[in-house]
Amino acid sequence: xxxxxxxxxxxxxxxxxxxxxxxxxxxxxxxxxxxxxxxxxxxxxxxxxxxxxxxxxxxxxxxxxxxxxxxxxxxxxxxxxxxxxxxxxxxxxxxxxxxxxxxxxxxxxxxxxxxxxxxxxxxxxxxxxxxxxxxxxxxxxxxxxxxxxxxxxxxxxxxxxxxxxxxxxxxxxxxxxxxxxxxxxxxxxxxxxxxxxxxxxxxxxxxxxxxxxxxxxxxxxxxxxx
Amino acid sequence: xxxxxxxxxxxxxxxxxxxxxxxxxxxxxxxxxxxxxxxxxxxxxxxxxxxxxxxxxxxxxxxxxxxxxxxxxxxxxxxxxxxxxxxxxxxxxxxxxxxxxxxxxxxxxxxxxxxxxxxxxxxxxxxxxxxxxxxxxxxxxxxxxxxxxxxxxxxxxxxxxxxxxxxxxxxxxxxxxxxxxxxxxxxxxxxxxxxxxxxxxxxxxxxxxxxxxxxxxxxxxxxxxx
DNA sequence: ACCTGAACACCGTTCAAGT
DNA sequence: ACCTGAACACCGTTCAAGT
Numbered sequence: 001x002x003x004x005x006x007x008x009x010x011x012x013x014x015x016x017x018x019x020x021x022x023x024x025x026x027x028x029x030x031x032x033x034x035x036x037x038x039x040x041x042x043x044x045x046x047x048x049x050x051x052x053x054x055x056x057x058x059x060x061x062x063x064x065x066x067x068x069x070x071x072x073x074x075x076x077x078x079x080x081x082x083x084x085x086x087x088x089x090x091x092x093x094x095x096x097x098x099x100x101x102x103x104x105x106x107x108x109x110x111x112x113x114x115x116x117x118x119x120x121x122x123x124x125x126x127x128x129x130x131x132x133x134x135x136x137x138x139x140x141x142x143x144x145x146x147x148x149x150x151x152x153x154x155x156x157x158x159x160x161x162x163x164x165x166x167x168x169x170x171x172x173x174x175x176x177x178x179x180x181x182x183x184x185x186x187x188x189x190x191x192x193x194x195x196x197x198x199x200x201x202x203x204x205x206x207x208x209x210x211x212x213x214x215x216x217x218x219x220x221x222x223x224x225x226x
Numbered sequence: 227x228x229x230x231x232x233x234x235x236x237x238x239x240x241x242x243x244x245x246x247x248x249x250x251x252x253x254x255x256x257x258x259x260x261x262x263x264x265x266x267x268x269x270x271x272x273x274x275x276x277x278x279x280x281x282x283x284x285x286x287x288x289x290x291x292x293x294x295x296x297x298x299x300x301x302x303x304x305x306x307x308x309x310x311x312x313x314x315x316x317x318x319x320x321x322x323x324x325x326x327x328x329x330x331x332x333x334x335x336x337x338x339x340x341x342x343x344x345x346x347x348x349x350x351x352x353x354x355x356x357x358x359x360x361x362x363x364x365x366x367x368x369x370x371x372x373x374x375x376x377x378x379x380x381x382x383x384x385x386x387x388x389x390x391x392x393x394x395x396x397x398x399x400x401x402x403x404x405x406x407x408x409x410x411x412x413x414x415x416x417x418x419x420x421x422x423x424x425x426x427x428x429x430x431x432x433x434x435x436x437x438x439x440x441x442x443x444x445x446x447x448x449x450x451x452x
Numbered sequence: 453a454c455c456t457g458a459a460c461a462c463c464g465t466t467c468a469a470g471t
Numbered sequence: 472a473c474c475t476g477a478a479c480a481c482c483g484t485t486c487a488a489g490t
Contacts, residue, residue, distance in 0.1 A: 015473080038464065048475045050466075055473095059464065110336045110381040112389070119408065119419050126418030139418075140425035145438030149371070152378020155336040163338070182345065192352030192365075193345050199366035212371030219445030241455080264483065274456045276485075281454095285483065 015047060017055045017065070024066045025102070032165060033104045036063070064115060067108040071117035074098040075124045084131035085217060091124055092150055092213050096206060099154040103165075106158025109151055121147060134224055142220055149216060153209050160205075175201055241273060243281045243291070250292045251328070258391060259330045262289070290341060293334040297343035300324040301350045310357035311443060317350055318376055318439045322432060325380040329391075332384025335377055347373060360450055368446055375442060379435050386431075401427055 023044050027036050038049040038059070045052070056062045074094045081087045099106045109117060126143045134142050164171040179201040182193045249270050253262050264275040264285070271278070282288045300320045307313045325332045335343060352369045360368050390397040408416070408423040 037462090039462090042476095048477095049464085050476065051474050053465075107337070111333070111385050113382050113385045119411070119416065122422075123416050123419045126422065130418065136421075137425075140422045140429060141434050141437045142441070143418075143422070144429075144434050145375070145441050148378035148382060148438060149375045150378070151382060152374035152376070155381055156339050156374060156377060159337050159339045185345070190345065190349050192356065192369075193349045195362075196348075196352065196366045196369070199363070203366060203370075208367050208370050211367045212374060215368070215371050215442055215445035215449060217445070218448050219441035219443070222444050222448040223441060263481090265481095268457095274458095275483085276457065277455050279484075 015045065015051060015055060020045065020052055020055055020062070021065050021069055024062055025069065028066060028104045029102060032162060033107060036104075060112070063104075063108050064112055064117075067105050068115075068117045068120075070098055070102050070105050071095075071109075071120055075120045084128040087128045087131075088125060088146070088217065089210065089213055091121075091128070092146070093206075093210065095121065095150055095154060096157070096209050099158055100161070100206075103158040103161040106151075106154040106156075107162075110155040110158075118147070121150070129220075132220065134220060138224070146213075146216060149212060153205075153212065157205060175203075241271065241277060241281060246271065246278060246281055246288070247291050247295055250288055251295065254292060254330045255328060258388060259333060262330075286338070289330075289334050290338060290343075293331050294341075294343045294346075296324055296328050296331050297321075297335075297346055301346045310354040313354045313357075314351060314372070314443065315436065315439055317347075317354070318372070319432075319436065321347065321376055321380060322383070322435050325384055326387070326432075329384040329387040332377075332380040332382075333388075336381040336384075344373070347376070355446075358446065360446060364450070372439075372442060375438060379431075379438065383431060 020041070023041060024036055027040060027044065031040075036059075038052055041052060042049045052062075056065070075091070077094060079087050079090055081090050099109075122143055125146055126139065129139055129143050129146075160171070160174075164174050167174060179197045182190070182197040182200065185193055187194060246267070249267060250262055253266060253270065257266075262285075264278055267278060268275045278288075282291070301317070303320060305313050305316055307316050325335075348369055351372055352365065355365055355369050355372075386397070386400075390400050405423045405427040408419045408426065411419055413420060
């Protein structure tokens, strides 16, 4: 007869916030953002739609929680790197890859700002910005710029992945199409777009992303003495 | 009896793609993205929901068209500026302000990439990147970084505006709340977030945005000789 | 060619009723 | 305390029928 049972004892297969979020992530990964419906989720969890509302406030809450689970995992990964510069690159790449694996995370992050996932990223990157000797009064602006860039690329990438999924998968084929549209634009109105069409066709999203991070890091260093 | 009427003659108050898009923009501006429904639009245009489908493919098409109208307006504004650097700042600020006025544009841009609005921005900024003497093989990456940053900030700003609208309006009050949450975080886990809470409270979105642009411009210059 | 509006297939969310 | 599932109030989209 234990008065206070250790933790909450519960049937293995009963509902819980964690199980709901886990199932949501699976659904989101396999069928995209439009695949997450309370009915589909209820079916997967062998229950009714109403039951989910006992553990979760609403759909927005559910999406945020799923998103935060991914971001937390990513930002809690250990950083073996030596320099702050390398650490920032690793953190940024970690987010890039996470969103590449879970495109819906990009859309969610672009939609609800200033929430828990944001603080996680801000914190982790901010500590490295400090280590870079950026002056106190410039730290907010600096981290903010890095975060915005990361979110911008992520959102864009997520959207691209979504489109590639909607049409019949082939991403490089899709880029070929866009590049070919660009190269047929009016030369007088769109000289630049035409000229980079080839670079669009051959580009590597991940490498471009990192190049942008390096550009910002260069700017940071050049702005503060060294 | 003119055989070929000049242009398409039509009753002043009849439906047209332009009138539909115009009405959509008004609806989006006044009631946000969730305010744009085919039923609300039909009512505003004194017609039925089905009629709209004669001029517009579907809701996604409608949103893209409304978004492109705003971006086109913004990117076609004349640039009195002298240096490419100033021109880039002006173009970036133009987008920032446009999205500040029409927050839904941020969400749409974050969702469908590589479309017409994107090409407009790419072109306009790209021409200035050229003028900045960035080498040919670095132009795509450079413009891409700037665009991602602009989109990232825009999306974030749009989301903030949406949240401020959902709750009862007051934006600075909302920032106060977030800042106060941050400053109450665990000092061991979130030292950085705590330390910038004050800077968050006092910050100016527009100034921060421009500071980020300057950081990237600094990086660009520092990467290519001068 | 263009418009009408009822109808269809889906949502998120609520809630009385059960255990 | 937790779950069930029918019901409600909405969507986007279609389509036979009108002009």
